[in-house]
Amino acid sequence: MQTQNSKKDHDIKLVKLILIYILLCLPASFFGQVKKIGLPLIKNYTRTEYKGGTQNWDIDQDKNGNLYFGNNDGLLQFDGSKWNKYKAKNSDAIKCLKVDSSGKIYVGCYNEFGYFKANSKGKLEYFSISSSLDKKTLGIIDFIWKIHLYKDEVVFQSFDRIFIYKNNKIKIINAPKRFQFSFLTKSKLYIQDISSGILEYKNGKLNYLKGLNTLNNSEIWGMVELEKNKILATTLDKGLFIITNNQAVSWNTEANTFIKKNGSLGCVLYKNKYIVINSVLDGIIVCDLNGNIMQHIDRTKGLQNNTVLTSFIDKSNNLWLGLDNGIAYVNENSFLTYFGFSYNLGTVYSSVVHKGNLYVATNQGVFYHPWNTDFKEDSFRLIEGTTTQAWNVQVISGELICASNKGALLIQNGKMIKNLDPKGYYGFKSIPNHPNFFIGANYNGFSVFEKTSSGMKFRNKIEDIDKSSNSFEIDKEYLWLKKDQYIHQIALNNDLRTTKSIKTFTQFSKKNMGVGSLQIINNKVFFQSNNIFYTYSTTQGTFLEDAIMTNIFKYIPKIKKLTEDTNGNLWYFYDESMGTLIKVGNNKYKHVITPFSSLTGKLVANYMSINTIDSKNTFIGLTDGLAHYDATLEIKSISKPIAHIRSFTFPGDTIYLGNKQDESMKYELPYDSNQVKFTFSSPCYENLENIEFSYQLEGFGEKWSAWSNNTIKEYTNLKEGNYKMKVKARNSFKIQSGETSFEFRVTPPWYRHYSAYLFYLLIASGLVYYIRFRIRMKIRKNKYAETLEQRRLYLEKETKIRLEQYKLEKEIEKLENDKLQMKLLSKDKELVNNTLQVVKKNKTLNGIIQRLKDINTSSFDEAAKTQFTKLNKSIIKEVSTDKSWKDLEKHLKNVHFDFLKKLKEKHPTITPREMDLSTYLLMNMSTKEIAEFMNISTGGVDLARYRLRKKLELNQKENLIGYFMSIK
Template identity: 75%
Template sequence: MKTTKLLLIYILIYLPITINGQIKKIGTPLIKNYNRIEYKGGTQNWDIDQDKNGNMYFANNTGLIQFDGSTWKKYKAKKTDEMKCLKVDPTGKVYVGYYNEFGYFKANSKGKLEYFSLSSLLNKKEHSKMDVVWKIHLYKDEVIFQSFHSIYIYKNNKLKIINAPKKFQFSFISNGRLYIQDIFSGIMEYHDGKLTYLKGTNALNNTEVWGVIEIQKNKILISTLDRGIFTLSNNQVIPWNTQANTFIKKNGSLGCILYKNKYIVINSVLDGIIVCDLNGNIIQHINRSKGLQNNTALSLFIDNSNNLWLGLDNGITYVNENSLLTYLDFNYNLGTVYSSVIHKGNLYVATNQGVFYHPWNTDFKADSFKLVEGTTTIAWNIQIMNGELICASNKGALVILDGKLIKNLDPTGYLKFEPIPKHPGFYIGANYNGFSIFEKTNTGIKLRNKVKGFNKSSIVFEIDNNYIWLKKDEFIYKISLENNLRKTQIIKTYTQFSESNPGIGSLQKINNKIYFQTNNIFYTYSKIQNTFIEDQAITNLFKSIPKINQLIEDSNGNLWYNNNNSMGVLMKAGNKYRHISSPLSNLTENLVTNYMSINTIDSKNTFIGLTDGLAHYDSTIENITPLKPKALIRSFSFPGDTIHLGNGQNKEEEYELPYSSNQVKFTFSSPSYENLENLEFSYQLEGFEENWSVWSNSTVKEYTNLKEGNYKMKVRVKNNSGIESDEASIAFRVYPPWYRHSLAYLLYLLMAAGCVHYIRFRIRMKIRKNKHFETLEQRRLYLEKETKIKQEQYELEKEIEKLENEKLQIKILSKDKELVNNTLQVVKKNKILNGIIQKLKDINTGSFDETTKAQFAKLNRSITKEVNTDKSWKDLEKHLKNVHFDFLKKLKEKHPTISSREMDLATYLLMNMSTKEIAEFMNISTGGVELARYRLRKKLELNQKENLIGYLMSIK
């Protein structure tokens, strides 16, 4: 029961310490320096803070500097540049202090930090008293700005001022309490708007206090610039007589912070920083010789992964203090390490420059490894054989004791040694020309013989009870020796272990059994079956691990592996293994290719060979660093604008882009500062890409000529342990061009509907019109037909009329002719009657009786009356003029000089009267008619070939 209680007390006391981690005494943590060229700022960095997204902020003497793991950005206030202090609140506001100015930076609608002055709230008198604002504190619901003259308390958009009793120096928050030093009056505590003196602190008057931390209840540690470190307890200030105080008295202090509640980090003026425990014992000292770029540390900050950031007098430094790894590099006189081992109280290291050693039970300090004289060459391996320390080197098989070279067993170059099963006291060594056999003797190990029949060399070989297995290039050699170990008996070469799994991977011994590996599938060799058999149990251990290149089992049974991406270990716990990879991820770029060196001394001490020294790993320290990295989309750019993300904005928006801005650019980052070089990003633009991109170190991606639509940019990050982050995403929409906008399509639809309606209307109108035109056409055709019929009827009538006229003309002509004939008959009759009358006149009436005389006279009168009353000629002439009026008119118009006599002749000719008839009619001779015709032709200007009657007919 008592044992159980003690165990419980131990767990309650020490478990939190284990979980919180420890500061390691061996080696130096990984240090990453950023110079002013990288962050594009001034030299001095006075203050450091971090926001909830992991972005780092630095108060630089040229302004505010922000670092997101990928990109450095600088922001300036309007009136001044030289920043002295900053503090980031939970909303992302960055409060800043300058000379005669203080305020805050806040992300605008585009995510870019903009400066807002708070000192502008002061009146001119108060502003004129203000000097340099050195410290800013977020205290409860107030923001405290501290200058030498006053403290300015910002709350609810109002400023309250408390003036210094004499002169403020600096102020500090520790364990929720705010302390302020008045350099002439002592240290005070601020509470509820009032300052209360801490008794006994006036002993530090006229001394600059640069750090105040509460290390125990009612015990405060105070570091000063030039008088060392003090503690305040029970109202007494006393020197802190420790190693840390001795260091600070010599080098000065510019501040201190409490680390993991059990360590103190103190920055110095002259010699970097120290890490000590709460008793003042120095555990680590990091200065320029250990990798800092400057020995004056102006500011300290512990980030959200419990790693240190140092604001130096010239530059910024990141210290991976929370890592389980520390390094013994060139500062410890070490080069490329191929092997290490502890022998008789010394740690020996085989390097490319020879064998170095260091006492194991003393502190590891810079330049503390010493060269074993006579070993200056490439030392490939160092191991213990039968209690002796043997080094396989380029000079041969070297025996070393107590840091000295004792002898060289064989000057041939050697790579590795192994004991031979079934042959106690015998060892085989792989040299540059094959193998050699060494034998244990009373005077120590000696070379016995060279093995004949095999001349290939490799450091990768293992021995079981039956064979020597050697891996060389892409081959595995199975070698059996004769029983006297002087000559090879059988040599067989393999290029694969299974037809379904071609290739050769690694050769290793696990639990004293030889395993062969390809593509993380492990095999053992069966001599009985003369074949390789898969070992499912070991294979399952590596099922979810990336393809390995090498595997080594350490002295504790842990399985260490490396691959192209990283290094990891399966820590053995009983019959099970626990996979650890993230703490070892920083070793990726520093591992020695094809020469994996693991030296596990105990659970607290494992040394890993690197290209630049050793890495020290303590497996008992639990690392609380989040295993999963965090991906951030830092900016979203498109023509004309840039959206800065992760500067305190909480609201997720869907951004809307016009089609003219369909060229977008994204930048990514991950605040995994301990592993920046090995981070890889993958992205997918949902709506444009179907698959995620391949992993790459690129932190920028650009897309051009995106079509309209909804998009979602997704980004994830992976560290070199293969651990992926959650997705970071941003949604945006590219609007279509105006002619493809939904309103445009609605307009097109309306226009189409209008067009359809119009077309239908036009078709209907056309149909109507066609019907109308058809009706009109039918009417026209009808009318035309009717007209045609009428025309034809008219023409027929005209034809009839013409025929009738012609008939009438013919009839008239006939009548005319008849009339002429009658007239001629009448004329003839009249001539006859005149002749009778003349003859009657010749009759002598004297012989007649009266009656006869009377009858004769009566007859004569009657005949004379008949002749005189006959007007046939005149009627004929009148008739002819009436009938041929148009002809005579046209003839007269065409030939005005024509006479009436000639017109009568033309009429007679037109009537087709004969010359004789004309002569009788005109009462002329036929010769006179011919003469009259000649004169008429002349009058009508007709030539001889023209027909007179035809011409007259044409006039008609």
């Protein structure tokens, strides 16, 4: 008995250990599942993006995460940041490819097969394997359609033969008749021949498998092992078959019905629980191991082409599709699925499940879909009469009401049966202590509705309120309204027709400025600003901080809106993204934010649409449809991203580090190549637009850069020295990668190299010797030059003395001439003065003559008359014979000869009389004197002076005499 108990305990412990082992060792993907509701996120890549041909035949991934596509225009490589294209020898189209553990990329083309391998600079180079074949064999290779890494061999399969490449040698096995395709299922390699059926390649030979003649007339495009000794085969035109116990039987399932109608181009096993089957006519289906279709993805659901040539599961368990025109990425491993345009949904503002239907309020109206039926194919249907902007759809007092631009619409069984009030409405709330009444926020205020025995009806508009918005709440005391940056507190009278009071608040405390969100949590109205929560105390008439709620949101990003779902979970918006606090106990929450990073930028601003039906079903309104979230899938592990330094570029060359298997090499750059550029990548293909990088160049900067989406960084004019480039990546879930680094060295310029310094030393020594030699030679030359200089100075001094003596003689001669000239000038001036005196005397005598004429001589006797006559004649003779005037003119010209010469040169048109006037003015003679000398009136002098100024072109401000002095 004791032994049995101990054995039982031992068995229990063993079971526990096995369970623990399973839980610890099984990958997180084991727990994942394909969601039947909604569609995964699909991203299409067109040929204009990857710059290749239309058709993509095969897909694989290397250990660095880079993806490779066999394209009609060559080999495409995608690292998450950039597409690259490579060509094989003498061929464009690559029908198949396979990446081995060393990084070689084996490819099959037309009459050609080989592999790409990174060279010393990381650039992929093509190496032909088929070129070693003889020319006769080389010309009949045809297309290579499949490549398999089978044990230590590489098997290339064409329609006529297989080529086994091992140890740089090729072995050829011809087809019994004609091969179709070949498939590697776990550890076995199968090949289909059109006459011999299915063959197994084993130990270098083809072995015929009996009992599978059913498939002889079908074209198999895919084979996957569902479980041990059970293989699913997909055919082009005969549907799906299960191969087991040497028998091939039709797989009579939902999936088989679909493939018989649309044809199959292959399949792939997903997470060992699902099968992805490619079709010719209608995209792909994802089914479980029993053939039940879980998802159908085609062109109407976002795929850019319905013919799927190949499918591939990457390392993150997401799906890649090679299409007849383009490439598609299907984010199967996401927490979220979507209902978008393929389901007839636009921007979603609200959703609710009521009486077996899921109702959705959109910018185009209210749509609905039966809740308990399959969502795979059927679109949402529009409720007739609701075609307008619908802001909300909600259940009030057991009735479904839509708040829309048309009014308050009552909906029953998928039909709009009544418009309760034609005003536009934002939403409705039940009124505490008034079970048969509810309130609605319309465009101009609030209205009250009543549920009566005859149904819902509009009751009244609340007076005194002309403000409204979609953000309002009601408690037992007040109606609270958030409008712009204000919170309005409205107290209603018991009749619900008028208000008692309206108060407005712009802040909840003096220390916390502004107004945030307004929400009901656990049946209590909370006010939030800067993640600090408040409640309103009616007794104290003020807002009081709620420490418990504030502490819950202490480490949460600054929120904009908040709502509580039916399960007590708290959902919040921040920036352009969202997160949730899943309730796990009393005031205890689990913070979940990473699943919603893919919704960043897709949420509807100011309209938080969260509809939680149960833990497996939460609907989130988006600008382009509806997202579905299953909280039970939260246990999925999120892999840590990888950061790659994709390339390292410097003048004249590029090192492709992303292709190299060994990134530990250190490069040296010459100083004239000290301008470098790095490109980064991270093979995190989920939400590529949200992948961010941070980098640091050790030796240049001490800090890491801020996170950004930039995948390129350049550095210029780096100094000589050792550098280490470090890069980190952060995916959309804000999970950081480890550091990836690359070291390089910038050598000093030649003029700062150690050999240059040795050369500088030799040059300096030579200069010292040369300078000493030159100094000695200089001293000798200086002594000789000094003797010559003394001789030159003596001769120069002697010449200078003679020259000075000559100059002195000339100076004496000049002084004597000047002295003589001065004497002559003095004489002329004296003569002028004397002449002027004589002129004045003649004027006096003329005056006497005039007076003598006035004397009456009739009273004189004869003697007196005779004497008077003699005196008069004597005076007249004296005056008439005097030539002093002409002498005066001559002397004036002599005295002022230089002045008159310069004046004439400067003004050639000046007349002699004007020159005389100029001379008189230069001598500072008065107008009266000039009039007498020129024998004109004083007015004539003024006129002559005016004409002279005009001829000399002088303005009124210029002084005439001063002008003459400047000429002299």
